[in-house]
Amino acid sequence: MPIASIDFSLTSPAVARRLIGATLLVDGVGGIIVETEAYDRDDPASHSFAGPTARNAAMFGPPGHAYVYRSYGIHWCLNLVCREEGHGAGVLIRAIEPVAGLDTMRARRGLDDVRLLCAGPGRVGQALGITHAHNGLPVAAPPFELLPASLKLRVVSGPRIGISKAVDQPWRFGLAGSRFLSRPFR
Numbered sequence: 001m002p003i004a005s006i007d008f009s010l011t012s013p014a015v016a017r018r019l020i021g022a023t024l025l026v027d028g029v030g031g032i033i034v035e036t037e038a039y040d041r042d043d044p045a046s047h048s049f050a051g052p053t054a055r056n057a058a059m060f061g062p063p064g065h066a067y068v069y070r071s072y073g074i075h076w077c078l079n080l081v082c083r084e085e086g087h088g089a090g091v092l093i094r095a096i097e098p099v100a101g102l103d104t105m106r107a108r109r110g111l112d113d114v115r116l117l118c119a120g121p122g123r124v125g126q127a128l129g130i131t132h133a134h135n136g137l138p139v140a141a142p143p144f145e146l147l148p149a150s151l152k153l154r155v156v157s158g159p160r161i162g163i164s165k166a167v168d169q170p171w172r173f174g175l176a177g178s179r180f181l182s183r184p185f186r
Contacts, residue, residue, distance in 0.1 A: 006148050007062035008082045012038035012089040015082040016173045017157070019091060019150030026128040027142075029101030032120065033093060034178040037160045038171035039079070041088035052088070052182045058136040066144070068135040069124075075122025076130045078137055092095070094161075095119050097180040098127065120182040156185045 006018055016038035024030045052060045057069040059081055067079040067090050079090035096118040098105055105117045105127040118124045139146045154176040159168055161183060174181050 007144065008080065009084060010082060012040045012082050012091055013171050013173075015080070015153050016171065018148075019051050019080070019093075020155045020173055020175050021151070021153040022094065023099070023147040024096060024139075024144070025100055025145040026130065026134070028145075029104050030128055030145075031099040033095075033099050034175040034180045035093075035095035035182055036173050037092040037094055038173070039080075039090050039092065040083075043169065043171075056088070059072075059090050060086050061136060062138075064139055066129040066134050066137050066139055068130055068132055069105055070132070071122055076125035076132065076134075077121040078125055078128070078134070092121055093124050094121050095174075095180055095182045097175075097178065104129075115179055119180055122177075123182075131138040158185045 006015065006022060008015060016036040019033050019036050022033050024033050055069060058065060059079070061081060062085045063082050065081045067081050068076055071077050078093045080093070081090050083089040098114055098117045102114065106112055108129060109117055109123065109127050116123065118127045137144065155173050156176045157170045157173050158173045159170060174185055
């Protein structure tokens, strides 16, 4: 069954699930989203939990836009804003299966192993060339291209990774059987 489009007005877990299998490209480089995590303003693990700040302002902006932040002062991480403007919810892109611009991704990451190019949010950011300049940009316009999954896929879920609050929330989603996940699901 084909999926028509991605509705960013839905809850972050619903958007996170629907992004699995979608194709994400930045300037023609990217692949198939195989792992996501949902965050919401009522979620103590979310950057939006304490309200709007200069750092997280994009997360309170219009749905379908990028929220980019630096993790540990090293890695740029890409989130897609969802719900209504002002709500403060987003979906972290945790892993993609690289399919377009492999040579560019290999050069940016400094490695050849295709499985490790985009297996983790920092790796995704580096491989796709994500910087703070992408923060607040609509994902339905260049340099982004986001194409919904062409078929309904088997999606698995479980607890999110690398957080210390709301750790049992089952808001991590992945493509069942993918070898490109950042970590396997239990």
